[in-house]
Amino acid sequence: MYDVIIVGGGPSGASAGRRAGKLGLNTLLIEKEEFPRYKPCGGGLSKHAISYLDFELPGDVVEWEITGAKVFFKNQLVEAHKDYALSALVSRDMFDNLLLEKAKETGIEVHTGEKALCCREMPEYVEIETNRGIYRAKFAIVAEGAQGLVKTCVRPVDTREEYGICVVTEIPADGKEIEERLGRAVELHFGVAGGGYGWIFPHKTYYSVGIGGTVKDLPNPKRTMLEFMSAIGFTGEYKLHGHKIPWGGIKRKVTGSRVLLSGDAAGFVDSFSGEGLAYAISSGQFAAETVAGICLNGGKIKDLNKYESLCQAEFGTHLKYSLLFSRIMHRFPEKTFKTFTSNDKMINKYLEVMDFTIDYKDYLRWALLNFKLR
Numbered sequence: 001m002y003d004v005i006i007v008g009g010g011p012s013g014a015s016a017g018r019r020a021g022k023l024g025l026n027t028l029l030i031e032k033e034e035f036p037r038y039k040p041c042g043g044g045l046s047k048h049a050i051s052y053l054d055f056e057l058p059g060d061v062v063e064w065e066i067t068g069a070k071v072f073f074k075n076q077l078v079e080a081h082k083d084y085a086l087s088a089l090v091s092r093d094m095f096d097n098l099l100l101e102k103a104k105e106t107g108i109e110v111h112t113g114e115k116a117l118c119c120r121e122m123p124e125y126v127e128i129e130t131n132r133g134i135y136r137a138k139f140a141i142v143a144e145g146a147q148g149l150v151k152t153c154v155r156p157v158d159t160r161e162e163y164g165i166c167v168v169t170e171i172p173a174d175g176k177e178i179e180e181r182l183g184r185a186v187e188l189h190f191g192v193a194g195g196g197y198g199w200i201f202p203h204k205t206y207y208s209v210g211i212g213g214t215v216k217d218l219p220n221p222k223r224t225m226l227e228f229m230s231a232i233g234f235t236g237e238y239k240l241h242g243h244k245i246p247w248g249g250i251k252r253k254v255t256g257s258r259v260l261l262s263g264d265a266a267g268f269v270d271s272f273s274g275e276g277l278a279y280a281i282s283s284g285q286f287a288a289e290t291v292a293g294i295c296l297n298g299g300k301i302k303d304l305n306k307y308e309s310l311c312q313a314e315f316g317t318h319l320k321y322s323l324l325f326s327r328i329m330h331r332f333p334e335k336t337f338k339t340f341t342s343n344d345k346m347i348n349k350y351l352e353v354m355d356f357t358i359d360y361k362d363y364l365r366w367a368l369l370n371f372k373l374r
Helices: 011-023 092-104 175-182 221-231 277-295 301-331 333-340 344-354 360-371
Strands: 002-007 027-031 044-046 062-066 068-073 076-081 087-090 109-112 116-121 126-130 134-142 163-172 185-190 197-202 206-214 241-246 259-261
Touching (some): 002 011, 068 333, 076 344, 087 092, 175 185, 175 197, 259 277, 277 301, 333 344, 344 360
Parallel strands (some): 068 185
Antiparallel strands (some): 068 076, 163 206, 185 197
């Protein structure tokens, strides 16, 4: 009988595992893949996300540092920068492996290459069934990402209106070429994917190129991706990878009687930018702390509800207004994105949202007062 079983070894599960191990919980982490493993993702790690780590990020994990953005809408381009790094670009295989190794350092039990099939909540414990056996624990943290099904012990899978589709690829290039094209900026292209955007992110030896948008507005994601790549000058043969991404800010059930959902499994993602790493890391840590409060500090089973309050206080309002902002922008794209890309003050202020200096609620209020964004 474990104190907690964590399903998923990505950033949220690994962060939960590290915190659980440091707090002294008898912990089992189950991950279906062998690490390091490929993960389709732009790899943007905001300064906000880095602030949740309780260790120094090794220099060899950081492939590029970003100080600003080039934002395109049709024939308009605006660029803005801060005088400091807003985020780091990492390859997710290396970064995720680092987090899992950091979790192992605390002495928790880790099973990789083992797939969790389902979770059953019992009155006194939970059962996690895998392709290798059945395990029991007082509690479980499900951090399996957006596409897993173990979380259905707590809530149904997202409907097509509650998640989006991303397509991403890596295009090899040398550092000099990348520096000349992007410098210390990411490229964001609006108007190319319905309900979302296209991107070019710099890495040490490649560009991460992708699109993301709503399901209804991307009936043929592969074709849209190929059209976008051609428009920005990439016409070679590249392997495309697709995945789901939940819209954050939607009210979802994230706690069961003995199960907590964290990260993408809980839907904790910025609905406008698609960023999820900061919320994955922090929610995993909150989940472990909540379980420790019950198992080690004499808490009661009802204290599991504190987890949702912690997440709400930390980033709930931010994600709620990210969804509102996204819906406003994409409902009236001609007007709003024309305004968004007409003045570098709009982009410069949005960089403060990326930096978490202000939240989306503050940004919307500022934009409405200064630019009549409605």
